[in-house]
Amino acid sequence: MALFDDRSSELPFKEIPGDLGLPVLGPISDRYHYNYLEVSFPILFDHSKVWKKDALIGNYAPSTSFTGGYKVSAYLDPSDEKHGKLKSLYLNLFTSIHHKLIPVSQTFFGALFDNLESDVAAKGKASFNTYSDDMAVNLLLRVFFDIDPAKLRNKGPAMMNRWLGVQFLPIATVGLPKWLSWVEDTLLHTFPCPSFLVKSDYQKIYDAIYTSSTPVFDEAKKLGLSKEETCHNLVFMSGANAYAGCRVHFRALMKWIHIGGENLHKDLADEIRGVVKSEGGVVTLATVEKMPLTKSVVYEVLRMEPPAENQYATAKEDMVISSHDASFQVKKGEVLFGYQPLAARDPKIFENPDEFIGTRFMGEEGEKLLRYCYWFNERQTVDPTPDNKQCPGKDTALLLARLMVVEFFLRYDTFTAEIGKFVTLIGSTVTVKTLTKATSD
Numbered sequence: 001m002a003l004f005d006d007r008s009s010e011l012p013f014k015e016i017p018g019d020l021g022l023p024v025l026g027p028i029s030d031r032y033h034y035n036y037l038e039v040s041f042p043i044l045f046d047h048s049k050v051w052k053k054d055a056l057i058g059n060y061a062p063s064t065s066f067t068g069g070y071k072v073s074a075y076l077d078p079s080d081e082k083h084g085k086l087k088s089l090y091l092n093l094f095t096s097i098h099h100k101l102i103p104v105s106q107t108f109f110g111a112l113f114d115n116l117e118s119d120v121a122a123k124g125k126a127s128f129n130t131y132s133d134d135m136a137v138n139l140l141l142r143v144f145f146d147i148d149p150a151k152l153r154n155k156g157p158a159m160m161n162r163w164l165g166v167q168f169l170p171i172a173t174v175g176l177p178k179w180l181s182w183v184e185d186t187l188l189h190t191f192p193c194p195s196f197l198v199k200s201d202y203q204k205i206y207d208a209i210y211t212s213s214t215p216v217f218d219e220a221k222k223l224g225l226s227k228e229e230t231c232h233n234l235v236f237m238s239g240a241n242a243y244a245g246c247r248v249h250f251r252a253l254m255k256w257i258h259i260g261g262e263n264l265h266k267d268l269a270d271e272i273r274g275v276v277k278s279e280g281g282v283v284t285l286a287t288v289e290k291m292p293l294t295k296s297v298v299y300e301v302l303r304m305e306p307p308a309e310n311q312y313a314t315a316k317e318d319m320v321i322s323s324h325d326a327s328f329q330v331k332k333g334e335v336l337f338g339y340q341p342l343a344a345r346d347p348k349i350f351e352n353p354d355e356f357i358g359t360r361f362m363g364e365e366g367e368k369l370l371r372y373c374y375w376f377n378e379r380q381t382v383d384p385t386p387d388n389k390q391c392p393g394k395d396t397a398l399l400l401a402r403l404m405v406v407e408f409f410l411r412y413d414t415f416t417a418e419i420g421k422f423v424t425l426i427g428s429t430v431t432v433k434t435l436t437k438a439t440s441d
Helices: 006-010 025-037 081-123 128-145 156-171 178-188 195-210 216-222 227-278 292-304 340-344 363-372 394-411
Strands: 310-315 319-322 327-330 335-339 412-423 427-437
Touching: 081 128, 081 216, 081 227, 081 394, 081 427, 128 156, 128 195, 128 227, 128 427, 156 195, 156 227, 195 227, 216 227, 227 292, 227 394, 227 412, 227 427, 292 363, 292 394, 335 340, 394 412
Parallel strands: none
Antiparallel strands: 310 335, 319 327, 412 427
16 A cells, blocks of 8 residues: 655655557556556545546546536545535535434335345346345435435436446446457547437436425525536436445445355344344444444445545645555656555455455454545545545445345345456446345344
8 A cells, every 4th residue: 555654765666657658559558557457556635745636537537518517526626615615515415314314224225125035036036236226326316305216207227327327438347358458448448428318317317306305405505506506516426426336335245245154144143133122123323333243344345345446636746655665756747546456455454355354344453454444535534524535425325334234134144146247337246046034033
């Protein structure tokens, strides 16, 4: 894990891989080297040294025509006044929904599990991805804006997926073998897709949020933000940030808990049911806080499969950055790229880094490891503020993940699944094969 520190003068200098190269083949070559061969993870969160403007997904930024002509907050640097206003708005929104997160999520998680159970009984298998993705979109729109799925004729998830897919296709992967990656780069990553392909879908989602009675628009007005700009930002936050993250993470939860095996399932069920029973059979925020294994498992899943693999920033000045064993000279204006999975499996920080260990983050020593985890665009130990790029919904995302695990193991003892290929920005394919209903309280 690369650090800015005073040891740079003592470490050997190495050249950072990649250059501009030829107009077309150069970027393809660099992408191949960064993503497939020579990844590295410099610290990208020191705002005194790096810019975050237009750095959400590297040097590619979708046309603002995808977001009503506005540059949304995700592409703004924290030094931008508008970033601070929009971040404050999001933080207030997440605070305002905290009280209803448990009852709303229980309803949607319950429907998800009903669908899985029904398909397993009828077909011998169930597509977790299909039901989970639909559930995630509908859950977020309901909890954020009190939008009923029927308002979008139950097509909200499909609309959201099309809008995201076309917008981010130039940076997506389809899971081809490494030796065929050049085909993917040539066909998908060379030219951006036009926004008119999904204009109708986007407009319907925008209208549903715009006409909702959420007080967030009143708050925006106090901050000097127009309702139109606020709404475009809320669509992006709900879809490209919240939903895109939940889509990957919910799939990863099922994947890695399945891999954890029956012993982990039993330990989770025992902890969850024991705590809930001792609290009068009701799941509350206080109840969930008394489940250290459940919390640790969620953290370990994030470590093994972070929702946002790639992180970027632009150097504000010439600097030297250092890893464990080398230093690198960086020039002002250069785009820095960090590969999250590599940092999260650093063998000098994490014991048996490639192994899923559900108890890894338990106890005092386990919690100390959280300062080395950057899955929400900052250290896990850093709170989101208007002045940083830490995800404003960090705590909400973690709570939703823990609630999903809680609701699952209140209902089932164990399960089996078939895990398919992992695709960047989308996650793994998870097919549930069996569900064993709970046999004890």
